[in-house]
Amino acid sequence: MGRTDYFNDPGAPKPNSLKPAVSAVVRDTEGRLLMIRRTDNDRYAIPGGAQECGETVAQAVVREVDEETGIRVDVTSLVGVFSNPAHVVAFSDGEVRQEFSLCFRATPTGGDLRASSESKEVLWVAPHDLACLDIHPSIRLRIDHGLRDRAEPFFT
Template identity: 65%
Template structure:
């Protein structure tokens, strides 16, 4: 299913749903960031996805990162809660979802990077090379907040 992200766009459709999502800024020992290239919009992103019934948000992060990248992770901290009502995601089935993502820090503990049904590419990218990638502004915000040495989590 394809998607279109609208970020502070006055022409965006109105949201008709909200779903809890999780994402992770995964960094290796060299500080590189785990990125995927999404199959639904072709943009680069940190891994993440929807919370499923019966799991905690940290279990969802571990599952989603593994499903999308093949990398096993341990959650190490909270970056923040991203719930900007001016970021909506329109799907081709008519759903228009308001952003609601809880973003975590995570470190790799096993597995091997590989693409999936949700990712056409998986790569480790040095932070100073991120500008070479097509990354949506909402994901840039999560990355920036994750790289800051903030004393408290970010939230909207």
């Protein structure tokens, strides 16, 4: 399913759905960030996705990171709540979703990097190399807050 992200775009379609989603800022012992290259929009992102019925947000993070990257993680803290109504995602099936994502920090505990149906590339990236990647501004905001050593979560 294809997707188009609209961010602060007055011509964006009106949202018709709102679903809880999670994402994770995962760093290895060298400080590198776990990134994927999405199959639906060809952009780089941190792993994440929709929470499913019957799971906690922490369980959703663990599942999504493993599904998209092959890496198992422990969730350690909340980066923030990202709910900017000026960020909507239009999917090819007609759904237009307003952003609502809880972003967490997580620590890798095992596994091996592998791509999936949602990630055509999985890699560890040094923070100073992030500028070389095509990352949507809303994802970059999550990354920037996730890399800060703050106890208080960010929220919009």
